[in-house]
Amino acid sequence: MSVARAARLTPYMFLAPAALVLAVALFYPICYMIYASFLDWNPSQRIGEAEFVGLRNYIKLFGDPNFRESLWVTLKFAGIVVTLEMFIGVGLALLLDRNIRGMSVLRTLFILPMMIAPIVVGLMWRYMYHPTVGIFNKTLTNLGFDTIPWLSDGNWAFASVIIADVWQWTPFIFILSLAALQSLPSSAIEASKIDGATGWQQIIYIKLPLMLPVLIVTLLLRLIDSFKVLEVILVMTNGGPGLSTEILSLRINRTASEFRELGEAAAMSNLLLIVLLILTFAMFIYNKAQDARAARLRAVEEEA
Amino acid sequence: MPEIRLQNLRKDYGAVTVIENLNLEMAEGEFTVLVGPSGCGKSTTLRMIAGLESVTGGEILIGDRDVSRLEPKERDLAMVFQDYALYPHMNVAKNMSFALRLARMNKADIEKRVKDVAATLDLTAYLDRKPAELSGGQRQRVAMGRALVRDAGTFLFDEPLSNLDAKLRGQMRAELALMSQRIKKNMIYVTHDQVEAMTLGDKIVVMKFGEIMQAGTPEELYRSPANKFVAGFIGSPTMNFLDAELREEGGVLSATGDGFSIPLPEARKAQLQAHRDRQVHLGIRPSSFSEGSGGIAMPIILSEYIGAQSVLISEIGRQRVAIEVNTVVPIKSGETREFTVQGDEVHLFDPKTEAAL
Numbered sequence: 001m002s003v004a005r006a007a008r009l010t011p012y013m014f015l016a017p018a019a020l021v022l023a024v025a026l027f028y029p030i031c032y033m034i035y036a037s038f039l040d041w042n043p044s045q046r047i048g049e050a051e052f053v054g055l056r057n058y059i060k061l062f063g064d065p066n067f068r069e070s071l072w073v074t075l076k077f078a079g080i081v082v083t084l085e086m087f088i089g090v091g092l093a094l095l096l097d098r099n100i101r102g103m104s105v106l107r108t109l110f111i112l113p114m115m116i117a118p119i120v121v122g123l124m125w126r127y128m129y130h131p132t133v134g135i136f137n138k139t140l141t142n143l144g145f146d147t148i149p150w151l152s153d154g155n156w157a158f159a160s161v162i163i164a165d166v167w168q169w170t171p172f173i174f175i176l177s178l179a180a181l182q183s184l185p186s187s188a189i190e191a192s193k194i195d196g197a198t199g200w201q202q203i204i205y206i207k208l209p210l211m212l213p214v215l216i217v218t219l220l221l222r223l224i225d226s227f228k229v230l231e232v233i234l235v236m237t238n239g240g241p242g243l244s245t246e247i248l249s250l251r252i253n254r255t256a257s258e259f260r261e262l263g264e265a266a267a268m269s270n271l272l273l274i275v276l277l278i279l280t281f282a283m284f285i286y287n288k289a290q291d292a293r294a295a296r297l298r299a300v301e302e303e304a
Numbered sequence: 305m306p307e308i309r310l311q312n313l314r315k316d317y318g319a320v321t322v323i324e325n326l327n328l329e330m331a332e333g334e335f336t337v338l339v340g341p342s343g344c345g346k347s348t349t350l351r352m353i354a355g356l357e358s359v360t361g362g363e364i365l366i367g368d369r370d371v372s373r374l375e376p377k378e379r380d381l382a383m384v385f386q387d388y389a390l391y392p393h394m395n396v397a398k399n400m401s402f403a404l405r406l407a408r409m410n411k412a413d414i415e416k417r418v419k420d421v422a423a424t425l426d427l428t429a430y431l432d433r434k435p436a437e438l439s440g441g442q443r444q445r446v447a448m449g450r451a452l453v454r455d456a457g458t459f460l461f462d463e464p465l466s467n468l469d470a471k472l473r474g475q476m477r478a479e480l481a482l483m484s485q486r487i488k489k490n491m492i493y494v495t496h497d498q499v500e501a502m503t504l505g506d507k508i509v510v511m512k513f514g515e516i517m518q519a520g521t522p523e524e525l526y527r528s529p530a531n532k533f534v535a536g537f538i539g540s541p542t543m544n545f546l547d548a549e550l551r552e553e554g555g556v557l558s559a560t561g562d563g564f565s566i567p568l569p570e571a572r573k574a575q576l577q578a579h580r581d582r583q584v585h586l587g588i589r590p591s592s593f594s595e596g597s598g599g600i601a602m603p604i605i606l607s608e609y610i611g612a613q614s615v616l617i618s619e620i621g622r623q624r625v626a627i628e629v630n631t632v633v634p635i636k637s638g639e640t641r642e643f644t645v646q647g648d649e650v651h652l653f654d655p656k657t658e659a660a661l
Contacts (some may be wrong), residue, residue: 006653024424031497108619122506142472185387185389185392187385187386187387187388187389188390188391188392189390190356190385190391191383191385191390191391191450192391192402193355193356193376193377193452194354194356194381194383195377195402195403195406195454196376196377196381196403196406196407197377197402197406198377201406205391205402206391209393210392212393296433296437297437299604
């Protein structure tokens with residue numbers, strides 16, 4: 001092998017181990033899952049014994065009202081939690097963007113929920129929502145109000161899982177928004193004060209527009225995450241009552257383990273994957289557009 | 305356009321007092337320059353006038369109105385920032401009209417004002433551009449334009465030219481001077497550059513450690529500095545300082561030191577009697593030296609030829625001095641020449657208080 005050729009191959013040799021790991025850990029399962037989604041496959045069978053059924057699993061899914069309900073619950077859940085979290089998180093950041101004594105302690109406290117394992121979060125909230133000994137109903141009883149069927153009524157259960165998710169993930173948005181806020185050019189904000197902007201006008205006309213790039217990326221990250229949520233809801237409601245909180249990942253889990261339809265579960269996973277890919281791609285495109293814009297501005301600046 | 309008065313102004317940051325007791329009056333329509341080394345409190349003073357920094361004590365009066373506790377927007381002022389502080393997400397027209405839009409002025413008026421100001425600042429072609437698509441000088445003009453469209457009573461400038469390169473700074477300085485002649489408003493301008501201060505100011509306020517060292521017209525500050533600090537700060541090249549002693553010989557009082565003796569004018573004799581036979585600091589501007597025989601023989605260590613002038617670095621005794629002379633032919637380093645200094649052009653300072661004598 002010539003020296004030049006070896007030199008050309010060097011980078012690929014260094015990349016090879018990582019590529020291998022990726023292939024085994026990522027591509028293989030994805031291909032496996034795509035293949036599995038074309039099979040009528042029972043967990044008792046080996047994959048080779050399963051019958052190839054083409055697109056039947058997909059067709060069946062779209063005709064299945066339970067799947068459609070589950071998809072709708074997922075979209076509703078993601079839409080509502082992300083909206084609430086964005087409003088509360090950004091709001092808190094705007095409120096706390098100042099030099100308060102003990103701010104660093106406060107910030108650590110705020111992000112604690114994010115650091116607790118999801119299973120623990122689920123258990124915690126399940127206990128708090130407990131119909132008789134849970135803190136919420138106990139408090140309500142003590143104050144002389146009627147108790148609330150937190151997890152036993154479909155609508156309440158949906159609200160309950162939303163509350164838990166908002167509790168856990170608002171800090172994520174809070175912390176990113178706060179970082180964005182604190183990196184804004186202070187002189188532009190001062191200039192707006194001199195120009196006569198009130199506190200609200202500073203937020204609406206200056207701070208939020210300047211934070212927008214960070215907010216968009218944060219939104220997409222949270223959206224992607226909220227489509228994948230599983231453990232908290234699994235522990236709290238296991239999708240019930242009825243299908244009221246059965247988000248897609250829970251349904252996939254049930255289809256595979258309870259209904260023993262591996263092919264169908266794989267098809268569902270693939271659909272979820274496509275949704276997530278679209279979101280990821282949107283984020284990618286957004287970042288690219290930002291980079292391109294920055295590059296163009298730099299070019300103009302160098303010219304000037 | 306009312307006058308502005310600062311009365312007993314004080315600013316503390318926690319336990320640190322930045323400005324202790326500042327008193328200053330600025331006449332109506334006056335261009336006042338606050339100048340001093342970094343950390344002298346000039347920017348803090350300006351920011352207190354703007355309302356961006358709270359006032360610990362004392363009052364800021366604009367006309368008869370005490371504005372020291374008012375919000376910036378209630379003070380009727382416009383400000384140009386050092387880093388321009390343009391709104392990055394708005395184009396030039398939007399940047400300039402922001403204050404007017406907030407004030408809910410009608411659209412046709414806003415457009416007219418922006419157009420007029422843009423025309424005077426050569427910005428008409430750039431109205432649709434974002435700040436990032438402009439050069440440094442253009443951004444600077446947008447910042448200026450944003451202040452001008454406001455038609456506020458008072459204009460504040462916080463080192464507006466310091467981010468520009470030397471050539472552009474010279475141009476903008478001239479434009480600013482023209483602008484201030486055209487619109488007679490209160491202008492308060494902060495800079496650390498004494499050339500900007502001298503060329504722009506109707507009145508210059510020299511500050512150090514949060515105190516006013518001297519306030520006056522550029523000429524007053526140059527001709528009769530109140531103390532050694534002002535003498536050293538104003539004028540370029542910097543004034544030379546030499547250790548000397550006041551001695552009287554044959555009825556003539558002279559400032560005498562290592563290698564020189566400069567007779568002082570008869571008129572100052574009475575006033576300086578108390579300092580006879582005492583140490584003083586002698587200040588001589590580089591331009592006060594003139595070449596002539598019978599003067600002090602001085603070796604030229606270094607000659608900086610600038611064209612019409614040369615700045616010579618030399619020594620008197622063991623003390624280094626700069627000399628500014630008109631030159632046609634460059635003077636070579638290594639030569640020794642004789643220079644005289646007129647007694648009425650030297651400044652004397654008390655070595656302890658540094659006050660002018």
